[in-house]
Amino acid sequence: MDAVLLGVAGVVLLLVLLLAGMHVGMALILTGFFGLTTVLGPERALEMSVSAIYGKISGTALVTLPLFILVGYLASGGGISRDIYASLELLVGRFRSGLGMATVLACTAFGTVCGSSLVTAAVFAKISAPEMRARGYEKGFAYGICAAAGSIGMLIPPSILAIVYGMLSGVSIGKLLIAGIVPGILWTVLFCIAIALYPKIRPQAIRPPASTPPIPLSRKLLSLRAWWPIGVSGGIIFGGIYGGVFTPTEASAVAAFVLFVIYLYRGFFRGRDRGWSERFRELYEILNETATTSAMIFLVLGAATVFSNFTVLTGLTTRLSDYVIGMGLSPMSLVIAFALVYLLLGCFIDSISMLSITVSLFNPIVNAAGIDAIWYAVVVILAIEVGFITPPFGINLYSVLGVAEKDVEIKDLMVGTFPFLIAELLSIVIILLFPALTTYLPAFVR
Amino acid sequence: MYKALRRLVHGVEVGITVWSWSVTLGLTLLIVADIFLRYFFSRPLPATWEIGELCMPHVVFLPFAFALTRGSHVRVAMLTRRISAENQRRLRIATNLLSAALGGVLTLYSWRYFSFSFSIREDMLAAVRLMWWWGKIAMPVGMAIFTLRYLLDTVDLWRAEGAFKDS
Numbered sequence: 001m002d003a004v005l006l007g008v009a010g011v012v013l014l015l016v017l018l019l020a021g022m023h024v025g026m027a028l029i030l031t032g033f034f035g036l037t038t039v040l041g042p043e044r045a046l047e048m049s050v051s052a053i054y055g056k057i058s059g060t061a062l063v064t065l066p067l068f069i070l071v072g073y074l075a076s077g078g079g080i081s082r083d084i085y086a087s088l089e090l091l092v093g094r095f096r097s098g099l100g101m102a103t104v105l106a107c108t109a110f111g112t113v114c115g116s117s118l119v120t121a122a123v124f125a126k127i128s129a130p131e132m133r134a135r136g137y138e139k140g141f142a143y144g145i146c147a148a149a150g151s152i153g154m155l156i157p158p159s160i161l162a163i164v165y166g167m168l169s170g171v172s173i174g175k176l177l178i179a180g181i182v183p184g185i186l187w188t189v190l191f192c193i194a195i196a197l198y199p200k201i202r203p204q205a206i207r208p209p210a211s212t213p214p215i216p217l218s219r220k221l222l223s224l225r226a227w228w229p230i231g232v233s234g235g236i237i238f239g240g241i242y243g244g245v246f247t248p249t250e251a252s253a254v255a256a257f258v259l260f261v262i263y264l265y266r267g268f269f270r271g272r273d274r275g276w277s278e279r280f281r282e283l284y285e286i287l288n289e290t291a292t293t294s295a296m297i298f299l300v301l302g303a304a305t306v307f308s309n310f311t312v313l314t315g316l317t318t319r320l321s322d323y324v325i326g327m328g329l330s331p332m333s334l335v336i337a338f339a340l341v342y343l344l345l346g347c348f349i350d351s352i353s354m355l356s357i358t359v360s361l362f363n364p365i366v367n368a369a370g371i372d373a374i375w376y377a378v379v380v381i382l383a384i385e386v387g388f389i390t391p392p393f394g395i396n397l398y399s400v401l402g403v404a405e406k407d408v409e410i411k412d413l414m415v416g417t418f419p420f421l422i423a424e425l426l427s428i429v430i431i432l433l434f435p436a437l438t439t440y441l442p443a444f445v446r
Numbered sequence: 447m448y449k450a451l452r453r454l455v456h457g458v459e460v461g462i463t464v465w466s467w468s469v470t471l472g473l474t475l476l477i478v479a480d481i482f483l484r485y486f487f488s489r490p491l492p493a494t495w496e497i498g499e500l501c502m503p504h505v506v507f508l509p510f511a512f513a514l515t516r517g518s519h520v521r522v523a524m525l526t527r528r529i530s531a532e533n534q535r536r537l538r539i540a541t542n543l544l545s546a547a548l549g550g551v552l553t554l555y556s557w558r559y560f561s562f563s564f565s566i567r568e569d570m571l572a573a574v575r576l577m578w579w580w581g582k583i584a585m586p587v588g589m590a591i592f593t594l595r596y597l598l599d600t601v602d603l604w605r606a607e608g609a610f611k612d613s
Contacts, residue, residue, distance in 0.1 A: 021526040021534075022541040023519045030548055050555045054585055057506045060498035063477075066470050066505055246481070253477035260474075287467040292518040294470075295509035299519060302506075350520050 007316030035310030121150025136207030144416020304356030346387015507588030
């Protein structure tokens with residue numbers, strides 16, 4: 001059968017299975033298996049599928065993923081997020097937009113220990129949004145800040161999305177992690193600007209605060225003590241990878257070990273307000289969450305390998321690549337086109353599934369066009385992250401809604417995240433115009 | 447009988463998940479110890495990476511079923527949530543059966559993959575003797591329980607005719 005026809009049939013089958021509600025991982029394996037069967041026969045296709053799944057996800061380098069997921073859950077369970085927020089509230093909370101900015105800054109800081117936007121958004125929706133509402137923030141805006149700022153955790157290393165992208169594409173995970181630093185800071189700055197400007201356009205978004213007594217400088221400085229776990233973890237991850245001391249895998253293991261010790265010290269042994277059974281239950285839940293979240297990602301990753309083998313062996317990737325290159329588009333046009341595809345897909349498919357389906361199709365084209373792999377990866381990750389707050393599949397919106405107060409509805413969140421959606425799209429334009437923002441730091445990774 | 451089977455499968459999936467995260471913690475300690483010994487005593491642990499390679503399948507495959515029970519595996523709900531509860535149930539039964547069939551076949555072939563390695567006593571090129579099958583056994587075990595979980599969920603959906611409200 002002709003490669004293009006087979007490829008189209010495969011993509012149609014995949015879409016049908018996905019729309020029918022089959023789990024993404026199983027749909028990818030089934031489609032890949034049928035495609036491989038047409039080329040190799042069923043026996044060989046099955047053997048190849050099993051060895052591809054096993055081979056892809058049994059490498060030691062992939063241990064980074066469950067370990068960084070564990071780091072995130074330990075950090076949220078150990079009260080680190082609560083302490084950072086309390087410190088930032090003292091430092092900048094007196095200003096009209098101060099609490100919102102404190103939330104964004106806290107999400108950025110928390111991003112150095114947690115690589116999941118979902119966890120970051122949910123944690124701060126619980127901690128900071130009720131406080132913001134009590135200080136005159138509109139409910140949609142208060143929770144919208146948390147939903148949007150949660151995504152910063154997915155940019156600042158350790159970023160689960162960057163790791164998954166690296167695994168699928170073969171781009172250096174260490175470089176990808178470091179490449180996320182500048183876009184993460186860019187988002188932080190743009191979000192703070194959005195929080196400062198939005199009440200000028202829509203005054204009811206934040207009511208003027210009642211006058212509060214000034215906080216002594218000594219108290220503000222003392223609150224900085226809460227930042228030590230962030231300093232330690234950030235030092236291990238940034239310093240370790242950037243300084244060439246650790247590989248990303250080693251950095252993840254050391255960070256997980258240190259965070260585990262911090263968790264035991266702060267959340268487990270010192271949590272005297274809770275009984276032992278409750279503390280054990282929390283730890284047990286953290287470990288189970290780590291195992292099941294990792295399993296979900298690994299199933300999709302392994303399945304993507306089978307699907308990728310199908311697209312490569314049938315020649316679909318080469319044909320598609322030749323066709324797109326033959327169109328004579330400039331590298332910039334190609335990156336913009338792919339970014340638009342990801343923005344659109346982000347409205348319907350979750351981030352990891354999206355990468356698993358598209359990387360094997362798009363990346364050969366990107367490589368053939370000579371586009372910088374790190375720059376392209378960052379643009380893709382940013383485009384995907386925009387999808388975290390766009391309906392109907394804005395996963396951060398639902399994550400925040402799940403922990404929000406009863407009177408908050410999804411439409412409040414959509415309105416509340418709108419200023420940040422503009423900021424995110426603006427950041428993509430900035431990164432597209434200035435690729436050096438993403439390529440400068442990774443060039444120093446040894 | 448069916449309830450007892452469900453309880454048994456649930457017990458097994460929880461047990462192998464606990465084993466999976468215990469392996470994750472053990473692997474963390476192993477890597478940290480290796481780094482510590484390498485930097486401070488110039489004596490790294492032998493075969494750390496090879497042991498890691500044997501541990502990873504246990505970390506990866508064993509919690510598949512428990513993740514299914516907890517609803518962690520991702521699916522696209524764009525179309526299914528717009529149709530009636532009864533049609534959702536039917537579609538879920540169909541996709542579950544397809545997944546169970548696929549899972550069954552993968553279990554069989556991963557078992558063959560493991561048993562071949564076991565039969566020839568395939569070992570790794572490492573500083574200490576390590577057998578490949580220690581890692582390869584995790585895939586058929588994980589896939590078998592995963593398949594069983596799909597089948598049990600299908601039976602539950604089949605029995606829930608008219609009562610299915612999940613979207």
